[in-house]
Amino acid sequence: MTAARSGRNDENEPFVIYPARRVITVNPAFPFGEAVAVSGDRILGVGSTDELASWGKHRIDDCFANHVIMPGFIEAHCHVMSGGLWNSTYVGYFDRRDPQGLLWPGCTSIDDVLERLGKAAADMTDDSQTLLAWGLDPIYFPGERLVARHLDTVTGDRPTLILHASGHLATINSALMDRCGIDETATSPGVARGGDGLPNGELHEPAGMMLAGEAFADMMKANRSEQARWRYANEARNAGHTLLTDLGTTQLWDPDQLNNWKKVTSDPTYPARVMVAMSNLFGATADPAELAELCVKLKSEQTDKLRFGIVKLILDGSIQGFTARISWPHYYKPPPGHIGNGMWLTAPDQMADLVEPYHRAGLTVHCHCNGDEATEAFVEAVEQVLERYPRWDHRHTVQHCQLTTPDQYRRMAALGMCANIFSNHIYYWGDQHRDVTVGPERAARMDACGTALASGVSFSIHSDSPITPLGHLHTAWCAVNRVTASGEVLGPDERIGVPDALRAITIEAARQIKMDAEIGSIEAGKLADFAVLEDDPLSVDPMALRDIGVWGTVLGGVLQPAQISDA
Amino acid sequence: MNAHTIAVTVVGGYLGAGKTTLVNHVLRSSDERIAVIVNDFGEISIDEDLIVAADSDKLTLANGCICCTLADGFAAALMQIRSAGTLPERLLIEASGVADPTQIAAYGHTPGLRLDAVVVMADAEQVRRQANDRWVADTVRMQLTAADLLVVNKIDLLDDSREADDLCDWLAGLSPGAAVVRASRAAVPIDVLLGPRSASDAADTREPPTPGGAAASRWHVVEDLFESQTAVLDAPVPMPVIEALLADLPDGVARLKGLVQAVPAASADDSSGTDAADATACLVEAVGRRTSMTPHATDPTQPPPRWAVSLISHKGSLPPTWLARRLHEPK
Ligand SMILES: [Zn+2]
Ligand SMILES: [Zn+2]
Numbered sequence: 001m002t003a004a005r006s007g008r009n010d011e012n013e014p015f016v017i018y019p020a021r022r023v024i025t026v027n028p029a030f031p032f033g034e035a036v037a038v039s040g041d042r043i044l045g046v047g048s049t050d051e052l053a054s055w056g057k058h059r060i061d062d063c064f065a066n067h068v069i070m071p072g073f074i075e076a077h078c079h080v081m082s083g084g085l086w087n088s089t090y091v092g093y094f095d096r097r098d099p100q101g102l103l104w105p106g107c108t109s110i111d112d113v114l115e116r117l118g119k120a121a122a123d124m125t126d127d128s129q130t131l132l133a134w135g136l137d138p139i140y141f142p143g144e145r146l147v148a149r150h151l152d153t154v155t156g157d158r159p160t161l162i163l164h165a166s167g168h169l170a171t172i173n174s175a176l177m178d179r180c181g182i183d184e185t186a187t188s189p190g191v192a193r194g195g196d197g198l199p200n201g202e203l204h205e206p207a208g209m210m211l212a213g214e215a216f217a218d219m220m221k222a223n224r225s226e227q228a229r230w231r232y233a234n235e236a237r238n239a240g241h242t243l244l245t246d247l248g249t250t251q252l253w254d255p256d257q258l259n260n261w262k263k264v265t266s267d268p269t270y271p272a273r274v275m276v277a278m279s280n281l282f283g284a285t286a287d288p289a290e291l292a293e294l295c296v297k298l299k300s301e302q303t304d305k306l307r308f309g310i311v312k313l314i315l316d317g318s319i320q321g322f323t324a325r326i327s328w329p330h331y332y333k334p335p336p337g338h339i340g341n342g343m344w345l346t347a348p349d350q351m352a353d354l355v356e357p358y359h360r361a362g363l364t365v366h367c368h369c370n371g372d373e374a375t376e377a378f379v380e381a382v383e384q385v386l387e388r389y390p391r392w393d394h395r396h397t398v399q400h401c402q403l404t405t406p407d408q409y410r411r412m413a414a415l416g417m418c419a420n421i422f423s424n425h426i427y428y429w430g431d432q433h434r435d436v437t438v439g440p441e442r443a444a445r446m447d448a449c450g451t452a453l454a455s456g457v458s459f460s461i462h463s464d465s466p467i468t469p470l471g472h473l474h475t476a477w478c479a480v481n482r483v484t485a486s487g488e489v490l491g492p493d494e495r496i497g498v499p500d501a502l503r504a505i506t507i508e509a510a511r512q513i514k515m516d517a518e519i520g521s522i523e524a525g526k527l528a529d530f531a532v533l534e535d536d537p538l539s540v541d542p543m544a545l546r547d548i549g550v551w552g553t554v555l556g557g558v559l560q561p562a563q564i565s566d567a
Numbered sequence: 568m569n570a571h572t573i574a575v576t577v578v579g580g581y582l583g584a585g586k587t588t589l590v591n592h593v594l595r596s597s598d599e600r601i602a603v604i605v606n607d608f609g610e611i612s613i614d615e616d617l618i619v620a621a622d623s624d625k626l627t628l629a630n631g632c633i634c635c636t637l638a639d640g641f642a643a644a645l646m647q648i649r650s651a652g653t654l655p656e657r658l659l660i661e662a663s664g665v666a667d668p669t670q671i672a673a674y675g676h677t678p679g680l681r682l683d684a685v686v687v688m689a690d691a692e693q694v695r696r697q698a699n700d701r702w703v704a705d706t707v708r709m710q711l712t713a714a715d716l717l718v719v720n721k722i723d724l725l726d727d728s729r730e731a732d733d734l735c736d737w738l739a740g741l742s743p744g745a746a747v748v749r750a751s752r753a754a755v756p757i758d759v760l761l762g763p764r765s766a767s768d769a770a771d772t773r774e775p776p777t778p779g780g781a782a783a784s785r786w787h788v789v790e791d792l793f794e795s796q797t798a799v800l801d802a803p804v805p806m807p808v809i810e811a812l813l814a815d816l817p818d819g820v821a822r823l824k825g826l827v828q829a830v831p832a833a834s835a836d837d838s839s840g841t842d843a844a845d846a847t848a849c850l851v852e853a854v855g856r857r858t859s860m861t862p863h864a865t866d867p868t869q870p871p872p873r874w875a876v877s878l879i880s881h882k883g884s885l886p887p888t889w890l891a892r893r894l895h896e897p898k
Pocket of ligand 2: 077078079247464
């Protein structure tokens with residue numbers, strides 16, 4: 001424990017008993033209670049109101065009498081951009097709620113996108129400002145392509161940039177092309193051209209997107225602001241989360257970024273705990289041994305709300321971008337000109353040497369592996385490192401784990417590895433995976449919570465926000481029902497029960513970031529972090545799991561009501 | 568060439584092929600002002616004697632430029648380089664060991680930059696195994712295919728020259744059009760890597776022009792493996808002649824660079840051959856299969872540049888006057 005806790009030290013201060021419709025503890029030894037008692041920032045106990053009252057001087061607060069209390073949800077894979085992007089206008093396909101609680105209906109046609117942009121442009125008062133938008137995913141508009149000339153009809157002279165959901169593409173209007181000097185003389189392969197041979201406003205990959213100059217840079221800069229960090233936590237609180245990870249988007253060796261985290265999390269009203277991973281994802285000033293040392297040092301200085309001790313590595317790309325490393329027979333219907341398999345972002349034969357310094361420093365390594373070849377490379381690396389430096393209870397975790405095979409799960413179990421499964425993919429891209437990326441058979445066993453469970457691998461599930469919306473009730477719904485956006489069940493045999501899904505979003509998530517002694521279940525002595533729900537996830541129809549209302553959270557004993565702008 | 572553009576050299580190739588050694592070799596051997604962008608300082612070690620100061624996010628190099636990382640993206644790295652004081656003449660980008668050099672080369676199309684060449688390193692001992700590796704075979708082959716200049720490094724570790732010949736033939740087959748050059752310790756002659764220093768430098772060393780405006784040629788051995796020749800041009804060259812030269816360079820040519828006065832086909836018959844009013848100054852370049860011909864801005868207040876083309880080829884692959892003959896007496 002790192003900071004002194006108020007706990008039961010002050011005998012004169014009455015503790016609070018919150019009677020509830022039901023307390024779901026996720027503690028198998030004491031699964032349910034009628035009430036929970038909170039003393040300072042910690043749980044004094046769970047049980048009946050009478051049992052809890054026998055601890056001494058207390059006060060009863062009935063505000064949750066009609067609510068169901070669960071351990072606060074723990075998102076073990078998301079990114080702080082989740083808050084920064086809301087500086088820009090959302091034009092994604094699916095409904096999404098912003099951190100202020102306002103619902104943005106999905107733009108399900110190109111006309112919807114244009115209408116939203118037209119309105120945003122009309123609302124802007126400063127003529128010098130660029131209109132920035134995010135979340136466009138052309139995969140949902142097959143056959144039709146949104147290009148500059150469409151944008152021009154609603155944005156006029158105002159420079160406009162839309163960052164696609166993939167993060168690999170941007171579409172800009174003619175005004176921004178003019179400003180940046182992008183015309184028919186452009187030589188960059190990152191400048192896409194239409195049928196007429198002229199640039200159509202689409203910029204591909206960083207080399208193309210950087211040609212949009214400040215507009216693109218501004219969008220990236222927004223992710224480092226204090227406001228982004230607040231919005232990130234507000235969005236989490238609104239969905240019942242009490243702990244977020246920032247998995248490899250902060251450069252912890254940069255004092256500005258680190259201090260920014262320290263500043264926001266030291267504000268007593270900041271509504272989440274944050275585990276910030278060490279990462280060399282976007283380049284680093286030091287070798288892994290130095291980063292490991294820095295991470296250990298940060299861990300020794302951590303606070304209750306700002307945590308360290310995990311490391312993020314990355315091996316491959318994404319399945320929907322056809323860049324994940326997938327073993328033979330590779331991709332099902334890749335786009336014309338595709339090279340056959342995805343790409344490595346780290347050389348697989350370098351992996352063991354990269355993992356070793358973190359492993360030896362006692363840290364937990366989380367590695368992005370979308371394809372099964374990537375999982376194989378990471379599991380092998382961990383095996384090699386364990387041979388060199390045996391270590392118990394490392395909890396190295398395969399992140400995304402989307403195509404991990406049953407044999408790989410068995411090896412992970414044997415090695416003591418954990419899995420964090422990208423269940424939201426089933427809903428958001430399941431139809432595309434079945435029809436285009438990997439085909440029906442492998443799509444049916446993607447994001448295989450059932451296999452993980454049967455293999456004895458400790459697993460959590462995640463949103464990878466901002467890639468998909470943050471919200472563990474929805475993520476649990478995906479793992480339980482495996483229903484795609486079109487309404488089909490994809491791989492029914494990999495479905496898991498609601499109790500297992502609830503474990504995955506609480507105690508199992510805490511376990512893979514090594515915080516399960518402090519959070520993840522409602523037990524005497526743990527931190528008083530709760531998700532306060534309007535209904536009982538164990539009683540509702542599993543298909544209604546994602547529709548359960550969230551009152552808000554309790555974070556370290558402090559009530560954090562959700563902010564919902566539209567009723 | 569526009570005086571304000573920065574030439575970009577991408578250095579790619581799989582882990583352990585010698586990219587870092589090559590970067591150090593270039594910094595040590597070239598007299599150009601060279602800035603370097605690396606993926607990650609963890610992966611590169613610039614030799615200490617080439618560094619004058621180390622910062623958390625950049626190294627100041629002895630040549631007055633800096634080495635920085637892609638940590639905040641290419642735009643930020645470029646901004647750092649531009650604000651470091653002395654503008655570099657060249658930018659070396661060292662790709663990561665698994666990167667697609669073609670994607671990195673796309674940065675060479677940023678305004679103010681000019682992609683010169685994609686240099687891909689191969690480890691002579693390991694490349695065959697890597698190109699058949701269960702996991703990285705496709706990555707390694709994709710990298711080799713992207714090469715303009717394919718450096719077969721550590722060639723001295725092979726048993727004999729037959730093995731080396733076989734390997735180079737095999738690599739040439741994998742990477743059609745690339746200039747395949749051999750090296751040990753990445754010691755590729757700097758003119759081969761970066762191109763002849765400049766066409767006007769080459770012209771300075773010319774022999775007196777032969778009467779009647781005929782092209783003069785010069786011949787010397789660059790290093791053990793290469794030789795160069797320069798054709799000095801006292802008359803404009805018809806565009807089709809230049810185009811034909813670039814379209815059909817023999818395999819032995821590693822590099823070609825020059826400044827020419829190009830005239831349209833029609834005026835080529837003009838017996839005077841010096842009708843400069845019709846002529847456009849052009850920079851012509853070739854490395855492997857990457858060829859370019861770009862208008863060259865001449866400063867009217869300065870004396871006209873020397874018109875000359877230089878070529879570097881594998882020793883013994885071309886007659887010493889080949890280039891002069893191609894430029895002067897097209898078939
Ligand atoms: Zn990821
Ligand atoms: Zn992620």
